[in-house]
Amino acid sequence: MSSFIHLAARSSYSHREGLIHPDELIAHAVQAKMPAIGVADRDGLAGAVRLAKACNRAGITYIPGVDLAVHDAALPGWKRARERTQHGGCAIGQPFITNGAPRITVIATTTRGLAAICRLTSAAHGLYEGIPLLSNTGNPRRLPMLTTADIQTHIGGVAGLVVLFGHQSPIIRLIRAGLHDEAKTEARRWMHWLHPNQLALGIAYHGDQADHHLIRATCALGDALGIRVVLNQVPRFLVPEDDIIADVLDAIREQVRVGATYPRRRPSEGLWDDPAAIEHTFAERPDALQYTLVLSEQVDVDWRLGQNRVPHFGQWDTAPTNTSTYALAELSRIGMIERLGINPDEHPNDPAVQRLDHELRIVTARGLAPYFLAVSAIVQRIREQDILVACRGSAASSLIAYTLRISDVNPMHYGLIMERFLHEYRTDLPDIDLDVESHRREAVQRDLIHTWGANR
Incomplete structure (x- = not known):
């Protein structure tokens, strides 16, 4: 059995980002002898049921999750580390991502947790009360985006879910910008909403020397605050030859030209890496790999596959x-x-x-x-x-x-x-x-x- 699993892979249901068909994703997880696979698609749960059925057929556990943007206004002091798109402007019209908003991954481990992230996703789309938001400060296209109120209302104090802070999360971005005190403050803010056991700091390596420094700083923060550090490679395509397609999807999403200054993605970022290579890379932090398995063992989501669920009015x-x-x-x-x-x-x-x-x-x-x-x-x-x-x-x-x-x-x-x-x-x-x-x-x-x- 594999010594780790992926917690936040992207499937082809991650529009303008993921390339992996659900059946292919599950097949690779089975081939790697992973007992479970976590999928956190961008901005929605459209592929959740299909992924759950595919995992059920393959005999492995499906860990549902979603990757959502957080509005800048919800992050005190965020302007100091805010990342803006550095290119020569849009090819046509406004970019889909105009402000480089930070993102979080929310993972469900119970049926109640799944219900919570469904409501959270609806809130991000401005649809929780059934009527789309007509305006959103700093969000001209009404992109799916969370506010502090959304986070507190829909996942604050809810058991059965884990918030994973990945490469584009507010905490990791602050660390990458060298703002370690601000990163600690931001992490403590989340600890007011959720138990530390429900928070996880993601680490990943993509062949860049800067990754080593980021991993060390992230581990130091996690150890200081009692927050788990977990592997978070986020695969979204399976073979190196698909990297150009991933770049094109990114360009479409951000409405920029693919050229010398773009993509911003590093060569191996998003690739389904060899499990043995990952185990070797993170040999110094086996706990980061082991926690992925521990989390998978906690998953108990009742999908009621094959059963009709009808409303009662x-x-x-x-x-x-x-x-x-x-x-x-x-x-x-x-x-x-x-x-x-x-x-x-x-x-x-x-x-x-x-x-x-x-x-x-x-x-x-x-x-x-x-x-x-x-x-x-x-x-x-x-x-x-x-x-x-x-x-x-x-x-x-x-x-x-x-x-x-x-x-x-x-x-x-x-x-x-x-x-x-x-x-x-x-x-x-x-x-x-x-x-x-x-x-x-x-x-x-x-x-x-x-x-x-x-x-x-």
Whole structure:
């Protein structure tokens, strides 16, 4: 077994940065005999489920993480070490990265920790309350970026996560700038929000002599404050020949020309290095490698792969599934009486009644009763505001949707079959598409968030 694992690799879901397809990344981890692999993609968790499935198939542990920018205003005294882009200006338009914002990597070790970094990511995108931020000081393109309030609100005091300070983090940048007292102050500030065991200082070597000095200074700070030092190579491409592609992605992201003064990336930076070479390089700090394994053993994230997770709204919000199933059946029968004029108790052999029973059996077997009840509650809420709403797509072929007034299309009248929407062999979650008046769409979003909460 490998003596370390990568905690913050980049996959191809790191837009304009990562090159490694999830399956390739997992294959290399298995080939290197790593028991786990951590992936912290840039600005989001878009590849998390795919990576979790790939790791599950390969029999290794997936450690989810995300790499996010921190707004300069959140860092006292940051101007002294702020790194600006040093090139001759943009090729076309504004650069995607205009201020060289420092970045942190947040890693989840529990399901609660994963929920926290999901909320943190939404906050960085200005979407936590459901409405994008229209302005952001020093952030003209509204780039995903955290404020101090975001950090304190969403991860402060939360167990089950680790904040890793890598090469572009505020602490490491301050060290690299020779501002060791400021770096210590910044580290202590984070220690007010999280336990020292939830903080880690990343060290990496890319063949540069300056790396040796940075590693020593980082280790000295970690030892002085009781913060763990951990290997943080951050691979984002697999073979040396892909370095030019990595440079092009960086240039696209920052909107600059690739030339003599660019890229800023060092030759081996971002490459999936030979594990034996890494072990040799960090022989003096085996604890930095060992902690990656210790952290992987702490990971206990329940992804519920292969299971449908459905929302619970309305008066059955906290009810068990069997109660939701009963409620769905009763409401569907009431709807059949009101909309089709057929009483299921009096006409059990009617084709519509048999069709409804058939659909209810499939929905019950799939555990989707709360899902239909949730959509029904949403539609009812929209109509109470005199907003037009219509169901479109294959969901209109469901008799349950018609009896719950989700759809106004009678599938019995038009000969529509429910299996086009949902059948007993379908493994993924069916979707019910709703159209509302375009000029009222944002009002609907705000009302739903106000009614059921942003965490829904």
